[in-house]
Amino acid sequence: xxxxxNLGYWGAGMDGDNLAVAQxxxxxxxxxxxxxxxxxxxxxxxxxxxxxxxxxxxxxxAILQIPARxxxxxxxxxxxxxxxxxxxxxxxxxxSGPQVSExxxxxxxxKPLARTREYVEIVRKAMTRERLTYEGEHWTLPLPGGxxxxxxxxxxxxRERIPLYIAAIGPKNLEQTGEIADGALLIFPSAEHLEDxxxxxxxxxxxxxxxxxxxxxxxxxxxxxxxxDVRALADMFRxxxxxxxxxxxxxxxNFYNQLAQRMGYEKEAAEIQDKYLAGDKAGAAAAxxxxxxxxxxxxxxxDRIADRMxxxxxxxxxTLTLAPAGFTLDERLTALRAGTEALERAGLA
Numbered sequence: 001x002x003x004x005x006n007l008g009y010w011g012a013g014m015d016g017d018n019l020a021v022a023q024x025x026x027x028x029x030x031x032x033x034x035x036x037x038x039x040x041x042x043x044x045x046x047x048x049x050x051x052x053x054x055x056x057x058x059x060x061x062a063i064l065q066i067p068a069r070x071x072x073x074x075x076x077x078x079x080x081x082x083x084x085x086x087x088x089x090x091x092x093x094x095x096s097g098p099q100v101s102e103x104x105x106x107x108x109x110x111k112p113l114a115r116t117r118e119y120v121e122i123v124r125k126a127m128t129r130e131r132l133t134y135e136g137e138h139w140t141l142p143l144p145g146g147x148x149x150x151x152x153x154x155x156x157x158x159r160e161r162i163p164l165y166i167a168a169i170g171p172k173n174l175e176q177t178g179e180i181a182d183g184a185l186l187i188f189p190s191a192e193h194l195e196d197x198x199x200x201x202x203x204x205x206x207x208x209x210x211x212x213x214x215x216x217x218x219x220x221x222x223x224x225x226x227x228x229d230v231r232a233l234a235d236m237f238r239x240x241x242x243x244x245x246x247x248x249x250x251x252x253x254n255f256y257n258q259l260a261q262r263m264g265y266e267k268e269a270a271e272i273q274d275k276y277l278a279g280d281k282a283g284a285a286a287a288x289x290x291x292x293x294x295x296x297x298x299x300x301x302x303d304r305i306a307d308r309m310x311x312x313x314x315x316x317x318x319t320l321t322l323a324p325a326g327f328t329l330d331e332r333l334t335a336l337r338a339g340t341e342a343l344e345r346a347g348l349a
Contacts, residue, residue, distance in 0.1 A: 003339055
């Protein structure tokens with residue numbers, strides 16, 4: 001099992017330290033450094049900055065927002081980043097959610113599965129450097145009846161095939177991801193529930209495409225905090241968990257809330273959402289079960305973290321992406337080093 005890191009969103013208050021974290025991960029032999037975007041910082045700028053100041057670690061978008069860019073633009077960005085980084089770029093895509101897609105990008109959040117499939121097909125085709133033509137429900141290239149003509153990408157990526165990941169949560173999205181992508185970006189992964197909540201759907205998609213799980217990268221992100229008091233460490237992540245389970249999306253359409261329900265927290269997920277949407281963020285955080293946080297994060301001593309890493313590897317995780325927590329740079333770097341030590345103690349390095 002490989003290790004990655006996730007820098008999250010730029011502008012979240014730790015910007016000055018993020019480069020140092022990425023460089024230390026590079027020195028420690030971490031496999032990939034991911035950066036995210038929503039409606040603040042964009043991922044390509046951050047990844048370019050990190051790639052220019054690291055040596056061997058891959059840089060990946062977790063995620064590039066599908067409603068933010070035309071697919072041909074994403075192909076251009078991926079090809080450019082792969083070329084400039086010396087073949088170290090990984091393309092992670094996601095449809096975002098209805099509030100961001102419609103409120104920020106002005107793109108209707110309808111038929112997300114069909115839109116994702118078409119988007120991936122166009123990106124893949126554009127990056128073959130063939131002349132780009134496409135006829136679909138959501139995109140037609142060139143536009144009919146106008147002056148447009150088939151054009152081919154002029155940039156040469158470092159590699160013929162750049163790894164493509166999709167952020168997936170729901171069963172149908174996970175199955176399609178297994179069918180059309182090279183990897184899945186997961187969030188709130190519980191090793192004990194991973195087969196039922198994710199892997200079996202990915203496997204079904206692979207089988208649909210006539211493929212096995214060999215070579216497919218199962219890549220969940222997990223918070224990491226090191227110390228002796230597991231409950232105190234878990235409390236650090238209560239606001240984070242409450243935000244996603246309670247406040248991401250609408251009452252009717254919150255993918256993270258639905259995931260918590262599938263893990264057996266139906267009553268608790270409803271309470272968290274009720275309180276969060278009523279403006280009681282502190283109450284929502286307090287309502288998050290300790291077990292939910294503990295099962296979806298790496299908390300405790302190095303030995304305890306090593307045990308949890310074994311569980312993730314046994315569940316089918318191939319790249320475990322860590323989000324090292326800490327109030328200072330030293331604390332984050334200590335957590336990062338503990339991740340490497342735990343992987344070695346687990347016998348997974």
